[in-house]
Every structure is written in C-alpha cells, then in structure tokens.
Amino acid sequence: MPSPPQKHRLSVPRRRALELLASSPDGATKELLIVTHGIDRDTIAGLVRAGLATARIETVNGGSKPTKIRRYRITNAGRLALEGWPAPLIHPVP
Numbered sequence: 521m522p523s524p525p526q527k528h529r530l531s532v533p534r535r536r537a538l539e540l541l542a543s544s545p546d547g548a549t550k551e552l553l554i555v556t557h558g559i560d561r562d563t564i565a566g567l568v569r570a571g572l573a574t575a576r577i578e579t580v581n582g583g584s585k586p587t588k589i590r591r592y593r594i595t596n597a598g599r600l601a602l603e604g605w606p607a608p609l610i611h612p613v614p
Contacts, residue, residue, distance in 0.1 A: 530601055530602070531563075533559060533560070533563045534563060534566065534567060534572075535602070536557070536559065537553065537557075537559045537563055537564065537567060537573075538567065538572060538573070538594055538598050538601065538602050539602065540553070540557060540559070541573055541592060541593060541594035541598065542594050542598070542599060542602060544593075546591070547576075547591040547592050547593035548591065548592055549589050549590065549591055549592070550564060550590055550592065553592065564592060567592075567598065568592070570597075571595060571597050571598075572594070572595055572597055572598035572601055573592050573593060573594055573595060573598055574592065574593050574595055575590050575591070575592050576590070576591050576592075576593070577589070577590050577591075578590075578591050
C-alpha cells in the first residue's frame with residue numbers, strides 16, 4: 521500500500537482505542553474497553569459513528585442462560601486512520 525499523502529491526526533483516546541481493537545482479533549466488549557482500559561463511552565461511540573469501528577450484538581452462553589453482549593471491532597477505515605490516512609481519503613464524499 522502506498523504511503524499516505526498527508527498525515528491525519530487521531531486524538532490520543534481514539535488512537536489508543538483503535539490500537540487496542542486492532543490488536544484484538546475477536547474484538548472487545550464495552551466493559552473491557554471502559555473498565556479495564558479506561559476508554560470512555562463517547563470515544564467508543566464516536567469511533568462507531570465515524571465508521572472506524574463496528575458494534576455487533578452477540579449471544580454468549582455463560583452460566584445458566586445466554587447473555588447478549590456488544591462486541592466492538594476495528595474496520596478497514598480504522599486501520600487506515602491508524603496508518604495516518606486523512607479522513608476524506610478513507611471516506612470519500614460520493
């Protein structure tokens with residue numbers, strides 16, 4: 521892949537959250553992101569709204585009954601943002 525034409529700066533919390541998601545092949549739950557890593561809900565929601573991460577509800581079997589959890593994963597656009605690609609090139613205007 522060619523080098524980005526100009527650097528795009530992610531905020532420190534967004535970069536940290538994306539790096540965590542990039543290193544987690546199965547994604548991460550909101551509880552893991554918030555409680556363990558101290559990433560706030562607004563940051564997570566902003567990544568999803570910007571298309572840099574996805575949120576998917578999954579059912580896990582633990583204990584006596586299934587539980588629904590929301591799992592977050594990085595998108596290809598999120599990976600490009602980590603590499604420094606500017607937002608207009610990641611999400612071109614139609």
